[in-house]
Amino acid sequence: MITDVFPRRYSKTKIRDQYYEEDRRFLNQASTIMLSGRLWDGGITEKVTDHAENSFKQAHDTLALELGVEFLSDRWIFRTTEYNGNKTTQSYKNSYATICKNFLIKAPSDLSLGDAWVKDRIGLIEIAFSLREKQLALADIELPQKIRDAERAATMMPSPRVIRVPGNRVEAIKTMHQRRREVFSELVIELNERMKLALYKLTYNNGLIQISDDELTSSEIEEPFWPLISQSPWENVDIQMKEAIDCRDTGDRMAAFHAVSALESCIKIISQSKGWSTGKEKGAANFVDNLVSKNNGGFISVWESEVLKSLFSNVRNPFAHGAGSSEMPTLTVEQTNWTIETAMTWIKSLIRRL
Structure with a gap:
């Protein structure tokens, strides 16, 4: 399946004439956002969970396929140690979270390649945010059943061997779901603000990063527009x-x-x-x-x-x-x-x- 990725979509549109300090700063900030736990797990943990690692792999594989490479950055690390005159080489496998981070923060050896370099990395950011948006949309669909299951479980007599944690399970499910939605919305705002600080005329909305030339149009028309059509029945719009x-x-x-x-x-x-x-x-x-x-x-x-x-x-x-x-x-x-x-x-x- 061919994915519509940012670098291909804007291959003929220049967004940078070289790699600048603003690019380095932004891409480091983006890697922090993606690795902090806020994006994939709603901030409930700072660790890279199995869910986050699987998500990183999916985002990685999507972009790598479109760029025609096996890995976006090194999959293996090789370290040589010496003891009593004997050298031993050990290999370590990088996680997909680390591969994506290294891809984002690496600077080009030739700064004049900045336009294509930055586009590829913005492509990964776009895919990651779009993937998270799809995960949350699926969670929206699954939420009613989770609530029904929790309500049903609350009416059943617990087994003597089961320790029931105090508290309303239904409200906990609703609160966690709402919090994850809120965190993602906050991250979208942060991403758009950081792209603005990096002097990119770009905005993220509903799964895509696109050009926005007019700041007033972006703030007064586009920003309130996209949330209105982000859910059913407005998909075609x-x-x-x-x-x-x-x-x-x-x-x-x-x-x-x-x-x-x-x-x-x-x-x-x-x-x-x-x-x-x-x-x-x-x-x-x-x-x-x-x-x-x-x-x-x-x-x-x-x-x-x-x-x-x-x-x-x-x-x-x-x-x-x-x-x-x-x-x-x-x-x-x-x-x-x-x-x-x-x-x-x-x-x-x-x-x-x-």
Whole structure:
């Protein structure tokens, strides 16, 4: 399976012209975040647990495969000792946590290679955070069953041989789950702040590290946007908006198309979840009509429906159909950024009305 990794995604986009002190500092800080126990175990221990080591291996193997190497850094250490004139060489196997740490903190011998060097290492950070996000999403799904099991166990008479620890097991499970979620959110904030301090125009959101050129746009539009679409039923909105940003960052003219498609997905989800969809809709405009309909309570105003429809007819539709012998539709960089930011703002507004 081919993984969409940061260094390949941004291979044609320069983020560094050489390796700087800010890079060394950031990558050391990132290795500390990943090894501290906060990322993989929610801060319940500072040790590299079996769960953390397995996670490091999974992140390592994913990036190593895409970079075409067996190990990101040395798997074995060889040490030679001498006693009574006899030399003995012993070998030691590095853990995957150590391999990943050494990969992150190693500086290039040629500082001019900084761009590719930093991208590879940001790729590992992205994979690690994305993996942890998936683990937490799975934990969300498993949580109700764990609570039911704990409630059932609480009603059963304990065996005389079993020592029951005082306290509410159900509340402990909920608290631990919530704490792990909170710690991860704190780490995402820290990662984004440290990338900003390192002078990278990058942000991590919902499994991807992407370029964010405008600091005001990032803080006012993007930062509150991504948490809203991080969970069901907004998965397609998340995927399509990430496609829009990837296309924008690589100069692909389809960026605006994906952004407005994400908005269309949001509108469809709301229409369907409210029971307003009839199955006879032929396009985005019909789903907008469902939202503005007085019979449905006027979820949006008439003027809002007109603005939304204009985005589909004037921005999205020209890219959705073949141009024939006409000139291919394109937008300027400024128009593309405006479309993405506008789609994000609309999606935030619509979800917050639910």
